[in-house]
Amino acid sequence: MENIINQQEQVLMHTYNRYPVVLDHGEGVYLYDINGKKYLDFVSGIAVFALGYANGEYNNVLKEQLDKLIHTSNYFYSEPALAAAKKLVKATGMDRVFFTNSGTEAIEGAIKLARKYYYKKYGKADSEIIAMEHSFHGRSMGALSVTGTKKYRDAFEPLIGGAVFVPYNNINELKGRISDKTCAILIETVQGEGGIYPADPEYLKEVRQICDDKDIVLILDEIQCGMGRCGTMFAYEQYGITPDIVTTAKALGCGVPVGAFAAKESVANALEPGDHGTTYGGNPLATAAVSKVFDLFEQEQILSNVKVVGEYLQGKLLELKKDNNSIVTIRGKGMMLGLEFNIPVKDIIARALEKNLILISAGTKVIRFLPPLIIEKKHVDEMISIFKECIGMNGTNK
Numbered sequence: 430m431e432n433i434i435n436q437q438e439q440v441l442m443h444t445y446n447r448y449p450v451v452l453d454h455g456e457g458v459y460l461y462d463i464n465g466k467k468y469l470d471f472v473s474g475i476a477v478f479a480l481g482y483a484n485g486e487y488n489n490v491l492k493e494q495l496d497k498l499i500h501t502s503n504y505f506y507s508e509p510a511l512a513a514a515k516k517l518v519k520a521t522g523m524d525r526v527f528f529t530n531s532g533t534e535a536i537e538g539a540i541k542l543a544r545k546y547y548y549k550k551y552g553k554a555d556s557e558i559i560a561m562e563h564s565f566h567g568r569s570m571g572a573l574s575v576t577g578t579k580k581y582r583d584a585f586e587p588l589i590g591g592a593v594f595v596p597y598n599n600i601n602e603l604k605g606r607i608s609d610k611t612c613a614i615l616i617e618t619v620q621g622e623g624g625i626y627p628a629d630p631e632y633l634k635e636v637r638q639i640c641d642d643k644d645i646v647l648i649l650d651e652i653q654c655g656m657g658r659c660g661t662m663f664a665y666e667q668y669g670i671t672p673d674i675v676t677t678a679k680a681l682g683c684g685v686p687v688g689a690f691a692a693k694e695s696v697a698n699a700l701e702p703g704d705h706g707t708t709y710g711g712n713p714l715a716t717a718a719v720s721k722v723f724d725l726f727e728q729e730q731i732l733s734n735v736k737v738v739g740e741y742l743q744g745k746l747l748e749l750k751k752d753n754n755s756i757v758t759i760r761g762k763g764m765m766l767g768l769e770f771n772i773p774v775k776d777i778i779a780r781a782l783e784k785n786l787i788l789i790s791a792g793t794k795v796i797r798f799l800p801p802l803i804i805e806k807k808h809v810d811e812m813i814s815i816f817k818e819c820i821g822m823n824g825t826n827k
């Protein structure tokens with residue numbers, strides 16, 4: 430493994446501090462490295478592998494599509510794109526979708542759509558987008574411009590103009606920054622990278638009302654918290670509201686690179702031929718995956734599993750908190766949970782890896798639990814037992 434790791438560090442740009450593991454294959458909720466060591470995975474490739482690894486039905490659909498047609502360009506129609514779009518429209522409550530290759534591109538598209546909507550209405554291009562502090566929307570210049578972590582942005586200024594940041598879950602600060610130029614408000618329904626912070630129900634309802642009153646486009650970024658992660662297909666369902674634009678990616682393709690932004694008709698029709706495009710986006714391979722993902726979610730009753738086992742996981746984490754005073758709090762919904770410590774969690778994550786458990790942080794003091802949505806209670810028990818050792822609760826803390 431060391432040999433591969435060293436070689437890879439020579440040829441890839443050093444933008445990540447990677448885990449010292451060379452992965453080989455996966456099965457269900459477990460990953461295996463090239464030496465055959467087995468890991469329990471509570472990250473799922475950052476909320477991607479909702480269906481776990483090596484799902485036979487999913488893989489077969491991709492193999493079949495591979496032999497038929499991978500790519501068409503967007504100048505043609507295809508059956509997988511239609512099937513996927515119909516299912517996504519139904520699941521989101523939106524009217525039209527645009528498929529992208531990533532979450533970042535979904536955000537780019539959402540920003541362009543909101544700006545175009547404003548431009549068509551007022552005939553000028555001076556709009557502003559209000560985004561949240563500690564938000565994360567991606568690394569491209571546009572998505573970075575609305576990402577609320579200054580240290581990610583600083584070296585890359587000047588970014589796109591017209592981005593305004595306000596504290597999350599603070600309605601008065603938000604109201605104070607709304608102007609005639611506000612074209613959109615962009616919110617993660619549950620903040621992911623920022624530390625697993627769900628929106629307050631009252632807050633989100635008020636934001637929806639403000640957007641209705643002032644004809645401002647509400648964009649909800651559900652790239653991480655959507656696709657069943659929080660116990661409903663999209664997290665905003667739990668708030669009794671719908672956005673005007675929703676962005677999705679990560680678990681949308683369960684491993685195939687695909688994202689999308691979907692919008693209500695009144696907003697979506699602002700984009701006209703020539704306004705936006707992509708070579709790969711929504712190709713038959715990616716959309717065959719998306720379409721199958723929706724089918725498998727129903728077939729395997731993923732949402733009810735997230736509710737039941739997610740609650741079980743949350744209960745187990747709460748028990749840990751009772752007996753460990755380095756744990757400050759637990760936040761999140763469904764199987765998107767954050768455990769906040771009063772100490773940096775880097776060492777805990779390293780110890781977990783040594784003990785064959787894959788975990789990830791969100792910031793320096795929060796451990797983020799994003800297991801495959803198919804985990805069972807026994808996997809939670811297995812995780813908790815290893816995790817206890819990692820935080821010095823089972824006697825052994827090495």
Ligand SMILES: *Cc1c(COP(=O)(O)O)cnc(C)c1O
Nearest residue numbers: 531532533565566567621652653
């Ligand atoms: C991961 C993520 C993105 C970026 O998606 P990519 O597929 O990495 O481009 C955007 N928004 C949120 C909330 C995310 O979690």
